[in-house]
Amino acid sequence: MDLQFWFTQVLNGVTLASLLFLVASGFTLIFGLMRISNLTHGVLYLLGGYLSLTIVRNGGSFLVGTVAAAVSMAVLGVLLERFLLRQLRGQSLSEVLLTVGAGFIIADFCLMMWGGDPLTIPTPDVISGSVELFGVTYPRFRIVTFVVAAGLGVGLWFLQYNTRLGAIVRAGVNDAEMVSALGINLPLVLTGVFGLGAAMAGLAGSMGGSFLSLYRGADRDILLWGLVVVIVGGMGSLEGAVVGSLLVGLVDAFAKALVPDLAYFTQFGPMVIVLAIAPRGLFGRRQ
């Protein structure tokens, strides 16, 4: 176990964390910030990934596929929020079960259209192959995922804390009445934010379709990862999503390398420990 081994594991952890962040940031936006209990995130990821795959297979570029996945999932998310979820605001159990039901429909649709076997989205040469990084040969796409996640993370941060829109959303979560009284169309803004979260899921699906693969049940695996990250990090917190994904990603990478037999426990290890100390997660806010 020399330095290279450790470096490779750190890279594995950080790049997995990048993908997890792409999933969890949209999840935490909808779940924590807007307090909508949305369990369609996993199927939006899967459907987005499959759409991107279909586009790439029909001659579109990976970039086009990814953007199309994000945009179409945003549209689907907006429709979901506008026509189904809006009337259930505040009833978390109803929201959960409705989104579980919608998730069944979408997952079954995916199964019908693309079958259940693992499919991987082919990537163009520019972002595939491998790179030499401090003496370690590493898949280029994983590095690309990291760059994308970092870029989007910064973008979301900026959006949330440095724009008028971010201020409206944060204020709207705390005092919806007052924000509406200021003449702001809050439902419209919230629908937009929901769409943004759904777009993140679609984008993550396209990235994940190359990084991992798309298969029957991938929606559930991804939802679980997202849940763990968000529970560890604290709901609604972008910082929490970053720290949570890094923690979960690194622990998973090292566990797989060092104690492969226990790898499954270690996915939840951080969650159980964090919950025992801080039930609302590392960056969770008091209600």
Added chain:
Amino acid sequence: MKWVKIGLAVVIVAFLIAAPHVLSSFYLRVVTEILIYGALAMAVNILSGYTGLAPFGQAGIFGVAAYAVGYLIVKVPEPQPIWITAPAGIMMSVIVSVIFGAVAIRTTDIYFLLITLAEGMIVWGLAYRWASITGAENGLRGIDRPAIVADFQTYYYVVLVVMALVAYGIYRVVNSPFGLTLKGIREGERRMQALGYNVPLHKFVAFVIAGFFSGVIGVVYVYYNEFVSPATVDFARSAEELIMVILGGSGTFWGPLVGATIITSVKHQVSLYTDRWLMILGGIYVLTILVAPHGLLRGAGHLWERVTGRGVEEKGGLLKEREGAVAETGEEVVRVR
């Protein structure tokens, strides 16, 4: 209304007793599953209906008992008899619910939902990957029933009796002073705290009681199914139990059974005709939430009220029950919000 109810009860009991003699084995299986999942939904209802905490991982706790029984029969050198496997299975469910409960009851609402969901998925994950114990995706096969009830027609009566006992047990729990305190917590946690109740302890005990019943049902289930696999502990199973509770009427005693009857029958019937039953099930979820969020029992109660022009004597209405619940705790009449 009273005579209608008694008549209905007599018909249902007579049907359940005669079932093995009048139904084909396919439909007898449907009835058996209704009983099993209905009882499980009743256990879920202790938490979601009476305590106001919706557990999203109850299938995990139920499945632990099933896996424990399976392990003691298939994975050990000598298959263990039922008087060892059954208590061991129930014990495992109780232990797991003690652990899960201790973590989950510290939170409420979305957090509780998420954490129990994650807990249920831990069980699912272990079932899927811990091959030496659980047989991974192949599950545990060859869990034979004890010789005396090996015949399915005979075993059906075991299911019927145990599920009746479980229902009676749950009835006693939710109608005890303890159960009324749970309802008080559902309606106003802070008030109950102010009245001097140990709210976390009550929630924890409710969680473990639900876990105990789930364990009993899990044991009965695994001997019925003679097979256990990750699908048993899937989160879709947990979600289905919750939708049964809601469809029937959350917080009503018989509601979960009504919900279980509808969901289970539709599922089996639809799967005869199409592979796309998951889509149809999803549609039922969406419709339930949009059309009957308070459940069919309450809906029927309101309908009865409208038709006859008089109130339902028993706990039909949502509001009526809510006020009653708090008033009956005996401390002080606390108005609901």
